[in-house]
Amino acid sequence: MDTGIKAINEQVKEKSAVVDALLGEVSKAIVGQRYMVERLLLGILTGGHILVEGVPGLAKTLAIKSIADAIDCSFKRIQFTPDLLPADLTGTQIYNPKDGTFTSKKGPIFANLILADEINRAPAKVQSALLEAMQEKQVTVGDNTYKLPDIFLVMATQNPIEQEGTYPLPEAQVDRFMLKLKITYPSKEEELEILERYTTGKEIKVSKVCTLKEIEELKGIIPEIYVDDRLKKYVVNIVDSTRNPENYGLDDLKILIDYGASPRATLSLITAAKGLAAIRRRGYITPEDIKAVAPDVLRHRIIVSYEAEAEQIDSDAIIRKIFDEIEVP
Structure with a gap:
């Protein structure tokens, strides 16, 4: 450090x-x-x-x-x-x-x-x-x-x-x-x-x-909390996988998602992770911070398809699949 x-x-x-x-x-x-x-x-x-x-x-x-x-x-x-x-x-x-x-x-x-x-x-x-x-x-x-x-x-x-x-x-x-x-x-x-x-x-x-x-x-000091470049790429990959799941080995999600998360989700995910790091008294974020806040940031931004609703698959289940597949830095 x-x-x-x-x-x-x-x-x-x-x-x-x-x-x-x-x-x-x-x-x-x-x-x-x-x-x-x-x-x-x-x-x-x-x-x-x-x-x-x-x-x-x-x-x-x-x-x-x-x-x-x-x-x-x-x-x-x-x-x-x-x-x-x-x-x-x-x-x-x-x-x-x-x-x-x-x-x-x-x-x-x-x-x-x-x-x-x-x-x-x-x-x-x-x-x-x-x-x-x-x-x-x-x-x-x-x-x-x-x-x-x-x-x-x-x-x-x-x-x-x-x-x-x-x-x-x-x-x-x-x-x-x-x-x-x-x-x-x-x-x-x-x-x-x-x-x-x-x-x-x-x-x-x-x-x-x-x-x-x-x-x-x-x-005032939360914006200064350190985010490693690898974690920034990790967050971008997570959000992008909701739009283009086939690029991340998640072909089965393509039919389950009508609309993926917006760039506002990317910003919110980093901001929320910084806030959680501050609450946990750290000046840097970890992958665990991102994983902890991701369901709250993404669940209302992923619009599931009719097929997903028919199979009773909600956005939380999709988020869990994404995190199982996306490599943690």
Whole structure:
């Protein structure tokens, strides 16, 4: 490890000390779900937004609210409904009859952490307003354009079991999310611990353990995390294999994939791996970091064919086949 990498490694070790404190504090309220909490923190540190799919009652709201409490930052929960309007997110202009002027009233989108609950229940205009804010990091209210906070994360949720009365997100919009998480039920041991904690009547309070400034400092050095050229080629091969599987000895996948991952997936894969390395207190990424985040980065970017659906093969199964075949540097 040369001097430059050592320096970055030391910086990351120093700045990422807040991560352990943050995860430890959040675990007071959240039993298990380490994967979801870690990915939420990854999104905060890299500026990438997250789409979460899971049935109700799996602590999705509690997880992001607990993180907001531990960082001492602003948090807003927006319940998406069919009658929601774009102005309900972004804000509106209010007329002042005394002097005949308009003043801007900012909407809930201006918080640091946003929970967009059941995003697929709102019509396309509202979804577009949210996704535009995510992409541009700014919102226009009337004639005024306002920047969103530097620390800004949208965690959107979808219910996988109830699709009546929903407006599914188009693939092009889903691609704007850096990660898509699939949240599952807790283990029996974890569920027993949930019972122990939440049936005693005692309030479980998450305390502030770090500041926005500390998170911003760690976020600022993540782009400098070292990535070996061989790992860059490894990531490009992984993404390219979703488009041209026959070039990698994966001829059987050709018929299973309608559309492969976009170049945005390549960028997100490296960015997410850097974020995970920072959480694990390293100034360089390893193949294990890439493998850990790849399913979350790619599962919503690979469009499976009708043949794959008929054989009940999903994008996760395709990703596993790719990683079994692509040579690790």
